[in-house]
Amino acid sequence: MPDLFSPFTLKGVTLRNRIVMSPMTMYNSVDGKLDDYHVSYLGARAAGGFALVFGEQMAITPDGRTTTSCAGIWSDDQIEGHARVCAIIERMGGVPAIQLGHTGRKGSELPPHKGTNAEGTWKQLPPDHPDGWTCVAPSAIPYGGGGHVYPVHALTVEEIAALHRSYADAARRALDAGYKWLEMHYAHGYLGASFLSPIANQRTDQYGGSLENRVRFHLEALDAVRAVWPEEYPLTMRLGADDLNPKGTQFEDAVTAIGMMKAHGLDLADVSLGFNTDEMVDPPFNEVAFMISRAKRVRDAVGLPVATSWNLGVPQNADRVIREELIDLVFLGRPALANPHWPIWAARELAHPDPFHLVQPDWAWWLRNFRGHGPSIGWPEAREVSELTWAAQ
Numbered sequence: 001m002p003d004l005f006s007p008f009t010l011k012g013v014t015l016r017n018r019i020v021m022s023p024m025t026m027y028n029s030v031d032g033k034l035d036d037y038h039v040s041y042l043g044a045r046a047a048g049g050f051a052l053v054f055g056e057q058m059a060i061t062p063d064g065r066t067t068t069s070c071a072g073i074w075s076d077d078q079i080e081g082h083a084r085v086c087a088i089i090e091r092m093g094g095v096p097a098i099q100l101g102h103t104g105r106k107g108s109e110l111p112p113h114k115g116t117n118a119e120g121t122w123k124q125l126p127p128d129h130p131d132g133w134t135c136v137a138p139s140a141i142p143y144g145g146g147g148h149v150y151p152v153h154a155l156t157v158e159e160i161a162a163l164h165r166s167y168a169d170a171a172r173r174a175l176d177a178g179y180k181w182l183e184m185h186y187a188h189g190y191l192g193a194s195f196l197s198p199i200a201n202q203r204t205d206q207y208g209g210s211l212e213n214r215v216r217f218h219l220e221a222l223d224a225v226r227a228v229w230p231e232e233y234p235l236t237m238r239l240g241a242d243d244l245n246p247k248g249t250q251f252e253d254a255v256t257a258i259g260m261m262k263a264h265g266l267d268l269a270d271v272s273l274g275f276n277t278d279e280m281v282d283p284p285f286n287e288v289a290f291m292i293s294r295a296k297r298v299r300d301a302v303g304l305p306v307a308t309s310w311n312l313g314v315p316q317n318a319d320r321v322i323r324e325e326l327i328d329l330v331f332l333g334r335p336a337l338a339n340p341h342w343p344i345w346a347a348r349e350l351a352h353p354d355p356f357h358l359v360q361p362d363w364a365w366w367l368r369n370f371r372g373h374g375p376s377i378g379w380p381e382a383r384e385v386s387e388l389t390w391a392a393q
């Protein structure tokens with residue numbers, strides 16, 4: 001029976017445990033490049049024991065970013081920054097992973113820490129703003145929620161083909177940089193998610209209408225990437241599998257779509273939500289582990305390894321979903337932001353016999369053999385806190 005600290009092998013890549021740093025947009029790039037900020041931040045998570053480390057959604061074209069401060073991989077001069085990030089993650093024992101994406105009708109935004117809309121969420125900038133642009137989408141329908149009201153451009157068939165070439169070019173650059181795991185971002189209301197959702201995709205050509213047509217964009221992008229991405233490296237995707245709206249993406253359709261993607265070379269499904277509309281029925285965002293049952297359903301129905309994120313940051317829960325073989329990998333977003341050493345902390349919390357197996361061998365030797373301060377190294381135990389209180393009296 002596997003647990004949170006069991007290795008996991010997919011194709012030619014072995015992860016040292018089941019803990020993944022989930023992709024998170026950082027709004028800290030100039031010209032879409034990665035620099036010391038990303039080397040330090042992502043290297044720290046690899047040093048903290050995360051087995052697979054994602055940076056953020058990397059835009060395949062400049063207008064595929066969320067904001068002009070977001071990162072990308074649309075140009076060869078961006079490879080160097082990615083290569084530095086890959087090198088530090090590997091040096092710290094992790095596997096470097098890239099998420100390729102295009103924000104579609106959810107681009108042209110202001111970074112949320114620089115201002116939000118009246119509802120307190122993401123603020124879109126008009127196309128004539130110096131940091132704004134006209135967004136693209138399957139149909140000329142703005143997202144609508146959260147002030148995303150500016151006109152969007154419906155992609156032509158030729159423009160879709162050009163985007164698929166951009167996916168392939170980005171994958172080739174990712175390989176050159178040293179990534180060993182590639183995830184397509186087809187979730188969260190971005191371009192892939194919106195092609196699947198009948199709310200966003202109202203095309204009448206071969207990319208709209210039936211489920212087979214609505215998943216064509218994804219299959220063609222997978223084919224384009226698989227043609228340049230080596231067989232021994234995993235090709236995965238994060239799917240917006242449910243819009244939580246009767247008019248949007250329906251979960252059982254998403255399960256069928258993932259089955260089609262498997263036939264096009266998909267190695268693992270990272271199951272998430274659609275976010276193609278703000279009008280969601282009973283959004284479960286405060287519930288613990290709320291995507292687990294959907295991910296397990298994909299695992300059983302499609303026969304692929306699965307992963308998911310969302311409220312899995314309590315170590316006992318993260319361990320349990322692996323032990324019960326509900327999912328194969330645990331993605332952590334906010335917990336990874338808050339605690340770069342989450343895996344080591346979790347190992348302590350779960351009474352792992354050797355939590356320091358997760359750190360570099362040189363540090364591990366000292367931490368195991370030079371323990372003058374007792375077991376309190378890193379995170380004090382309650383007993384020691386009370387002793388300290390007593391000593392101070």
Ligand SMILES: Cc1cc2nc3c(=O)[nH]c(=O)nc-3n(C[C@H](O)[C@H](O)[C@H](O)COP(=O)(O)O)c2cc1C
Pocket residue numbers: 022023024025026056057099185187188238272309310311312313331332333334335
């Ligand atoms: C600051 C921030 C940025 C995010 N950016 C991305 C992203 O670029 N790509 C993506 O697929 N998900 C993104 N997410 C979602 C996370 O990867 C994750 O799925 C989500 O936060 C739920 O996991 P959690 O409950 O562990 O935080 C982001 C989340 C946060 C908090």
